[in-house]
Amino acid sequence: MAARDLTTGLSYSYGKSLRTATASIVKVDIVIALLLQAQREERGLTSAEKALAERTITVSDNDAATALWHSIGGADGLASANRKLGLRDTEPGPGESWGSTTTSAADQIRLLAALTSRKSPLHSASRRYLRHLMRNVTPEQAWGVSAAGSDAEVKNGWLPRERHGGAWTVNSIGIVRQDGHTFLLAAVSERDSTMQSGVQAIEHIAETVTAALARASRDT
Template identity: 75%
Template sequence: MRRAGLLITATLAATAILVAGSTASVRKPATVPTIAATTPSPRRQPTIPTFTKTQRDALTRELRRYLKDKPGDLSLSVRDLTTGTSYSYNEDLRTATASIVKVDIVMALLLRAQRGERDLTSREKSLAERAITVSDNAAASALWHSIGGAGGLASANRKLGLRDTDPGPGNAWGSTTTSAADQIRLLRALTSDRSPLRSGSRRYLRGLMGDVTPEQAWGVSAAGNDAELKNGWLPRERHNGRWTVNSIGIVQRLGHTYLLAALTERGTTMQDGIETLEHAVETAAAALAGAFIQT
């Protein structure tokens, strides 16, 4: 730029000399048009649809209508990992985990192994696989003792960020009580890079949950595809033999990843509980997915 300026100055000086020494007309140099500086218009940021209060209220009314004539209670939590949107229904309910606690037990086992800077032994892997994929109670009991029972589970749950889960007394791991929101926190520890569980541990357990035997693959799988889940079912003496039926897991739907936890208690039969929670999770996931479909 400096060189160009010197050349222009020199040219103007030469022109001035010519004008001073001659009466001949001198053509003025063509004027260089000035280009006005323009500021580009800011790009419009895409708007992300939100799950509005109106939509939440409509979903709550729909679930209440469905459950009105159904026996027992249901609590539901769902989180869309793709958008961060979440929804809860009857979040104050606390009920027994039944066999969904087996996921929690295996997570506690993995945390203990990490703390010891070791891999799971072949026996531990065998027990974990049986506890998750076929819901083997004897395997879960063996792992319960390996992690230190109720105290070991409570210690692990503090690390995992759980708030509402109280381990069952003695050997009664199935009597652990929890909330749907806490089960979402547990699932978040299986999907988040901020989890105390290392990525290899998370992949390992999710792989087991994705390989649950087909006859036990009901529940949150009704809400989407490629389900990674664990179910629990238990007739409870304190409820006069009525059923607690629970399901937790991770599903894919319309390009979104959903964490779901549905807890039911006091159902007349196990099948009643399954139908209730499957309807609830499918209804909730469809409502959230519908809010984010681009038109």
């Protein structure tokens, strides 16, 4: 788990050494790579690219994500984008296995920072566009770190893994606002016995950490 309070500058991290499969949270990274590619070519997204990006984020459509994965140049394209974003711990998945990309919670905070910082390689219009998609994730997929606030932009990932005997990898990243604070939150987990147990753990820790960060800012 990693968290950053953009309002106060306070941060928190736990389990720094964990590197786990992204599952579908990598779809945010894929769309960022697409937006950086379009910026480099000095153009906006085509209508077809917008349709794919919308399905990739709002309903977590795997076919749309695969199409964009090919469009950005697969693992090499993602790695190139991640160098621009300053990611350190993210290794793109092989072939078409974008969901097998591995990452850390800290890198996911760096990814979210690219959606909120004026120093981001993403133009302001690109940042607003992707955050709009994350704000409009279909309700049944809007669980996870969004539990920490009443206003959230979120993307989640969930995947049972054979290498862990069918246990679940459950991840959630997002930008959450609550009580005058804006938080960047990233929770990654693996070996959960069920998807629901992973979701419940993420929601509990997101609520606990944000409350502690807000309380710490009042006490200083």
